[in-house]
Amino acid sequence: MHSRLAKTKRLASAAILITVAFVLSWLEMIVSLPMVVPGVKLGLANIAIVFALYYCGGVDALFVLMGRLMLSAVLFGNVTSLIMSASGAVLSFLVMLLCKSLFGRHLIYVSICGGIAHNIGQLIAASLLVRTSYIWLVPYLIIGGILAGAFNGFVTDRLLRCRLFRRPVKPSSSEPAVECTDDKNES
Secondary structure, eight states: OHHHHHHHHHHHHHHHHHHHHHHHHHHHHHTOOOOSSTTOOOOTHHHHHHHHHHHTOHHHHHHHHHHHHHHHHHHHOOHHHHHHHHHHHHHHHHHHHHHHHHHTTOHHHHHHHHHHHHHHHHHHHHHHHHTOOOGGGHHHHHHHHHHHHHHHHHHHHHHHHSGGGOOOOOTTOOSOOOOSSOGGGOO
């Protein structure tokens, strides 16, 4: 009985995170900010992916990623947009998975690496699809990946520190409990 309940909770969590990732992706598409460099976005859906990676684990995060990609492709895109999104998302996920094992709880670094990898993955896919070199975009896409990754990592870090998402820890844990409040108000 306990196993079935755990599986149901896991599936429900993944479904909620897919929905959050999809809605964030949709909002970003509707309220797109004008960018000087083509392809640079905040990538708000990655907040849900990084959250899933740290809160649920790699397998569930991959499930959330694939679910969001499929929903977005079916409802808003075409084969080309799916290839572009998937190339950046899969490379980003693999890099974040590797970086998580290297950096551990420093998820802002992990998110930055993921943001850079996402942009590089899309650049490679665009170059292969169009058969044109976009190498001149690399510095801009790296800067965009750093900024977007830092923003998304910061937001995810704050979410994971909220009492709502904290997992029970042993009393001997050296990491202080942080609630969803402004750190300046704490004494």
